[in-house]
Amino acid sequence: MMRIRERSKKLPAVAIIAVALLGSVSACNRASGGDGDGLPRAETLYVAGRQWGEPTTFNPLMSSVQWPVNNINLMYETLLLYNALTGKMEPLLAESFAQLNDDIEVSLNPAARWSDGKPVTGWDVKFSFDLGDKNKSLPVSPVWQYIDAVRLLDESGKEVADTPRDTPDYPRRVAFILKPDRRNPLVVLDWLQDARIIPRHIFEPEIQKHGLDATTSLKFDKDPVISGPYQLKQYSSEKIVTERRPDYWGNNALHAGKLPVPRYVVHPIYKSNDHFSIALRQGRLDMSSTFVPRIWRKAEKGVHAWLEDPPYFVGTGMPMLFINVKHGPLADVAYRRAMAFSINYVDIRELAGSNYSEPLQPGLIMPSGLEAQFYSAADAKQYGVGYDPARAKQTLAEAGYKSLFNEKGDLVETRDKAGQRVQTVYIKSPTGWSDWESIVKIAVRGMREAGIDAREKFIDGNLFWTDLAKGEFDLIMNTPASAPSPSKPWSRFDAVMTTQDFAPEGEKVYKNMGRFNDPKAPGYIARIDQLLATIPTLKEPERSAAYRELNVIFMQQQPTIPLMYRPDQFYEFSTRHWTNYSTATHPYLPPQIPGERCGTGMLWALVPVAQKQ
């Protein structure tokens, strides 16, 4: 009897526990400062695709900070903005810039203010850059390979001491002195639109008191002092919420006194790519910078992309196969070119790339957009390599390779001139990156059909990056320097061919991972490094000629195999709650999502749908 009664007691107890636990969900997740009524949909813009996983820190000193700090200018701002449509540097904290012979000078906007009312001064700018000179681990430090000093000037051009004071005539002119032996204004411009300017009066005392390490581990998530138009309101593992700052300095100085239209910009955090597509379709998301399959079928639901027709997006990145030219047959240019001939790039674009890019042309220069001015169709025709299985076989045969096929037509092995078996080369790609996996499979299929003994090797995502940097691969997928920036296409060539940081296999490098053009080996092509060094300072028409020469060397040497074009910064948008997005037919801003560089300007132009009716 006892036991039966015990059992009957259990059920209600279980129910009570369940209810209590359900209740605790809300109790434990309570965030500070939230209002129960929620954000009004008509005043909220939902953007996505720039934050994956839980936000951790909003510290602008960290390399891996979260949206919107990492994508710049909702919270912290840069001096300039690069407009990928016009190729021009547009003003932000700096109202103008001048490129002189040995330096680049910017003038700060006198209206620029921090959120605590203090002006944004040359001292802030100098501090933000100088930190990276002293501390190599800060994100801004690489610019110091290209500059010698940051100098502050007063209105008359006299140098101002680096001692910040509260004064109305603070220095507004800042000069970046280029390194004479590595003069590269292009990269410095990259950095002027990349480096977040931080409030010196907040950071300097903190670093002096507690040291840099302690300062970098602060989160800066509670009403931080910023200069940008939106302030961090709250965040959780599900979303990041920013709220419009009515007192943002740029409303008057840059936007004719208007406020940004959405009161809140929210970045929801979903766990799978599909959810962004679903949320866009359902109008829960307004803009997304994620891969949306079959975008043309979403138009009826009000979801569109930059272009209404194929390729829908503007490609800026070039996924390619990096080749370790020190590995066996890959040292042979003929073998590399035969590989490039054997890959079906149309299949890659259509099957792996959803047809979201224009047809691939040979070389490292994009045939469209701003880069088209350096592109030569004649060179591409004469030196370039496209899909041509017959020429792949011919190239192999001319170089003395023999391929053995079995009776079913499958490749057994490849033999070199001496009759020795050529080692199998493996193409590495991270497991689970399905578009890259498809690309690699298409490439391997083409190579084997042409008689090249290649195989796919899908590896753990963590090992992938180490192997890439250490050069531990035969061929490996990689998209170098993909974001639009003032230094294109120079930075793409640099990422693929420079020998500046050349190191043997096993040591990590972050450019030219294929160890191409070893400066210590016979056959070193000094001309490549010369061209890379001079192009940034050349004027037209010399610059175009130099680009052409470099691109021809690339096509002849084939140190990597470009596979297709890919958009890097892009968006799809839903017209359910907002309209007047920038598109190819109404291109008032480049295709960047609000919160990402120029795209932020869209916040002043969007029109809520509810208001229109």
Place this chain on the structure above:
Amino acid sequence: MLKNHPVLKHILGRAAWYLVTFLVAVTINFFLPRLGKANPVDTIMAKVSAGLDTKSANAVEEQYLKEFGLVQVDAQGKVVRGKSGKALKTSLGSQFVNYLGMSLRGDLGGSILQHPKRVSEIIKTAIPWTLALQLPTIVFGWLIGNVLGALAAYKRGIFDKLFYPGALLMSAIPAFCFGILLVYWFAIKREWFPAVGGYDEGLTPALNAAFLSSAAYYYVLPFLSVFLLVVGGQAIGMRSMCIYELGTDYVKYAKLLGVKENKILYYMFRNAMLPQLTGLAVSLGTMVGGALIAEIVFSYPGLGMAILTAIQSNDYPVITGCCLLVTTTVLIANFTADLLIGLFDPRIRAVQGGKP
């Protein structure tokens, strides 16, 4: 001395074994993620190294390695270097000692990928969602599944004929597939329920009507996606157990003796229940691991995703911390089940206690 207290002896004996299991599990938890070739800093570097030159990249990497205790540091806090100028790695042994020390102090360490977040913080924000999704589905799914299964076995006839194939389908359908079908039918085809998330994006978690009703609305599909499968699985198991019991000698004998049907049912249910009880204990133990599939399919908050991301990026402290939590709860649940079964099942009591 313990001879006179068979129950106590039984409990202590089991407890000792569980302690050993726990220690082995903790050791494995620590070493397994660290045996691979890659380390978590590689993952971070992949994200932050774009555009860096080698010198700055190496400086960044070293700073992270130092931060996470993966390189040796001298008394002044400077990185110890070998002859080649490279930082010396901390040995696995000393990392383990360090880890044991921290664990004893109840410190799970800090996440590497989500630096500077503490592991305990990650667990604390995720666990209420996980429990809210898992506990009701498991407990109610178990109860309802078992009752329905027993009913089907006992009643047979048309109820069983309709119920059994349904339950079979539910128990056999993969969780992700069922979740996706639910999303397709009820969130995309007909927009009855939201497809993703735990609550409306415009809201903030708080104890108010707006949030709670939104959370309840968003709860429906993820709940169903797990609940129906649990019911199906439990019912199938219980049904076959009961059918087996119905055919045993003691039931036949009891029937022949003319024992009342309710009494027979009670005996039968008790016996059929035992394996199901162990099953319940195991699922209650593992539930803190999260309903990974439901979390992915619905972008639902929870611990499963935290563990998956940690494993994918070699975030040692998070993997180890979450595994420690799962290990502990599984062991506690099993221990409890062991004791309960001992109490419920006279056969086990007899063997353990040495008395009939």
